[in-house]
Every structure is written in structure tokens, then in C-alpha cells.
Amino acid sequence: LPPFQRGARGEEEGIPSALKGGRNKWMGTQTPTNFQHNEKGLLLDTPSGQVALNSPFYIERSPIESECYETIMNPGALIRVKAPRQMGKTSLMSRILNYAQQQGYCKACLNFQSADEEFLTNLDLFLKWFCASITNELNLEEKLSEYWQGVLGSKNKCTNYFQRYLLSEISTPLVLGLDEVDQVFQHPEIATSFFALLRTWHERGKNEAVWQKLRLVIVHSKEVYIPLNINQSPFNVGLPIELRELNWEEVENLVKLHHLEWSSEQIKELMAMVGGHPYLVRQALYQIARGRITLEKLLQVAPTEEGPYCDHLRRHLNNLEEHPELLTAIKQIITIDYPIPIGTKEGFKLRSMGLVKFQGNLVMPLCELYRRYFSYRL
Numbered sequence: 001l002p003p004f005q006r007g008a009r010g011e012e013e014g015i016p017s018a019l020k021g022g023r024n025k026w027m028g029t030q031t032p033t034n035f036q037h038n039e040k041g042l043l044l045d046t047p048s049g050q051v052a053l054n055s056p057f058y059i060e061r062s063p064i065e066s067e068c069y070e071t072i073m074n075p076g077a078l079i080r081v082k083a084p085r086q087m088g089k090t091s092l093m094s095r096i097l098n099y100a101q102q103q104g105y106c107k108a109c110l111n112f113q114s115a116d117e118e119f120l121t122n123l124d125l126f127l128k129w130f131c132a133s134i135t136n137e138l139n140l141e142e143k144l145s146e147y148w149q150g151v152l153g154s155k156n157k158c159t160n161y162f163q164r165y166l167l168s169e170i171s172t173p174l175v176l177g178l179d180e181v182d183q184v185f186q187h188p189e190i191a192t193s194f195f196a197l198l199r200t201w202h203e204r205g206k207n208e209a210v211w212q213k214l215r216l217v218i219v220h221s222k223e224v225y226i227p228l229n230i231n232q233s234p235f236n237v238g239l240p241i242e243l244r245e246l247n248w249e250e251v252e253n254l255v256k257l258h259h260l261e262w263s264s265e266q267i268k269e270l271m272a273m274v275g276g277h278p279y280l281v282r283q284a285l286y287q288i289a290r291g292r293i294t295l296e297k298l299l300q301v302a303p304t305e306e307g308p309y310c311d312h313l314r315r316h317l318n319n320l321e322e323h324p325e326l327l328t329a330i331k332q333i334i335t336i337d338y339p340i341p342i343g344t345k346e347g348f349k350l351r352s353m354g355l356v357k358f359q360g361n362l363v364m365p366l367c368e369l370y371r372r373y374f375s376y377r378l
Helices: 064-072 089-102 123-137 154-169 188-204 248-257 264-274 278-289 295-301 310-321 324-334 344-353 368-377
Strands: 035-037 043-045 078-082 106-111 174-179 214-220 239-242 356-359 362-365
Touching: 043 278, 064 078, 064 089, 064 239, 078 089, 089 106, 089 174, 089 214, 106 123, 123 154, 123 188, 154 188, 188 214, 248 264, 248 278, 264 278, 264 295, 264 368, 278 295, 278 310, 310 324, 310 368, 324 344, 324 362, 324 368, 344 356, 344 362, 362 368
Parallel strands: 078 214, 078 239, 106 174, 174 214
Antiparallel strands: 035 043, 356 362
16 A cells, blocks of 8 residues: 555445445444443443444433534534543544434544554645545545646645545535544644645535535544634634533433432432543443442542542543643642632643633632542642
8 A cells, every 4th residue: 555545444344325336335233342241131331432323322412413413414514523532522423424324425534543653744645645544434446646746735636636536426425524633733734734724625615516515523632722824724613512521311311221220319429529521420330330349439449549440540640740730730720629720721731631620710620530539649
């Protein structure tokens, strides 16, 4: 394979029906491999990674899903999903893409963590990799050599490849999911040009039929600090979705799905420790439903290395230790029992990590779990 095709998904998934002479590509009906039975025979979904499309443990956060499904039907649509890690961004994106496919649209998904580092050092090579990856997702023949010639710049060549080949080859709209675009933020020289290109395509979709076929779903965790011109950024247009925590009713629904007969007081105790963080809630319910721990014991060991959150907490600790300014800020936040003001940049970065939440302009720990753990460790 040419170097720019490495890192692209290579599974043989069939050809979308919207492609000429094609068939259905990806129905999302495969049996997930991350399901386990508990001692009562209940099929449990392990709470790590994306929630499978056919998993009963995915909890909709109304009205987010319905808004996304409605928006993606609009010509030239753009949806941007932002939330810290393990809040359900990829699970939501996969459902948007799956919904679009059910309407007869083509879909393609690209995770930027799959890009080899070499592709993130040069704009021309990066855009070749981007085009090759989407071509591979659509199971089309790669034709970069036909469109990557002459003195036109890389962005124009990439645009021509999409306009004259990819979007022309399919007979229905294409929903393109771009996951983990934070990876591109780390390379400002590429990010500035690439995100300006996405904004240009979105704007052309307002008037040009071929670009109205392209629907974008952009997923990221971090605040956008790269210097993007306000008129060249895709992060201030389209439908903004910032995933919230689960509320009481949604947590209660998860408890019932795990066949746990809990009182309101028990739900209150769990949420007092982990709030409505989807991963933290599901991890607790999974371990309890598996019979590995009781709620009482979990609440005792949750903020320790003995508890089921040890890997999750240690990852956050390691990240903080690599950024002294954030370490200083979190120390200030956890030592006081009420929201406090801290530096704007530090506050937004800590929120991007999922460690704090804002109350107005003030900051406090996202949940008691983080307050206790970092109080012990820092």
C-alpha cells in the first residue's frame, strides 16, 4: 500500500447500496464480543469503549439524539459533538451514522488516532491519507493519482477529489464521522488548513448540490485553542452538542437494566459518589450486577487503588502530573468544599479532561470520587 493508506480501516465490509452496483455496507447487527453473563444469566455489556449499536445499555439523553437525527437529514449538515473521554461521544456518533444509513445514506467513519505520526507532519501527505482513508471506508477504488497532479495546492486537490470523484460516485448523501479530531489539534500547521477546508465544504453545501450531499459529524474532547479565523472554523457553525451527565431518571433506568432492585436511597448514594458520569455509573452497576462487589463496599473503595476505578483514576493522575499548572489548579479545587475561581485556561482544560464542572464562572470537582482520590494522592 502507498504510505498514506496505512492506518485506514481495511475490513472487508461490502459496498454501500448507494454506490453504483453496490450492496449494504454495515448494518451494525453483529453480535458484540464484549457481553458477559452474570450468575443469574443476565447478559451484561462490559462498560468500556463504544456501546454497541444493539446494546440495551445505551441510554439516550433526550433531546440530544432526536436533534442529531433530525439535523443530519438536512443538506450540508454539520454536527459537532464535544465531551470529555468516556462520556459517550463515539457511541452517539455511531448512532447518528447508523440512523443515516437506515435512511438510505452512505456513511464513513474516520478515527484520527489511526493516523500514523508521519501523516501529521505534512499537509499534503495528511490530505492524501484523509482521502485514501475515506475511499477505503466506502470500498471504492483509490484514484489519488488522477486528482493529485498539477500546481493546484493540496486543499484544492483534496476538494476536487471529493467533489469530482467521491461525492459524484455515490447517489445518496454521505455522512462522514470524524472521531478524535483532537489528534489534529496537536499539529497547528495542519489543523488550521484542514479545519478551514471542512468549513469551506460546509459553506459550499448551502448553495451547491454536490456539497449538500456531504454531512459532517465532528467529535472532539478538548477546547479548541488553535488560532482559527472565526470565518474559517467549523467549530462555530452547525449543531453544537455538548454531552451532559446522566440525570436521575437515566441512572435509575440503567439500574433496572442491570436487574438491580435498588431503593431511591441507593441510587442517591451512588450518584453522590460518581454523579451521572456514564462510564463511572455503568462500571459500578456492572461490577455489582456481576456479583463482584456490593454497593456498600464499592463506595468505600471507589476513590482508592483497590476500587474498580483504579485505572481510570491513575490515568487522570498521570495526565495531571505531566501538566504542573493543571496539578496546581486541581489542588486548589479539591481542598475547598464550594466552587472557586481559577484561571480560565486551566478551568477549561480540566473540564476537557472531565475532572471539573462549572457553576457560572466558578469551578468545582465533577464528582466526589475525584475530590477524594486526588485529596489522597496529591
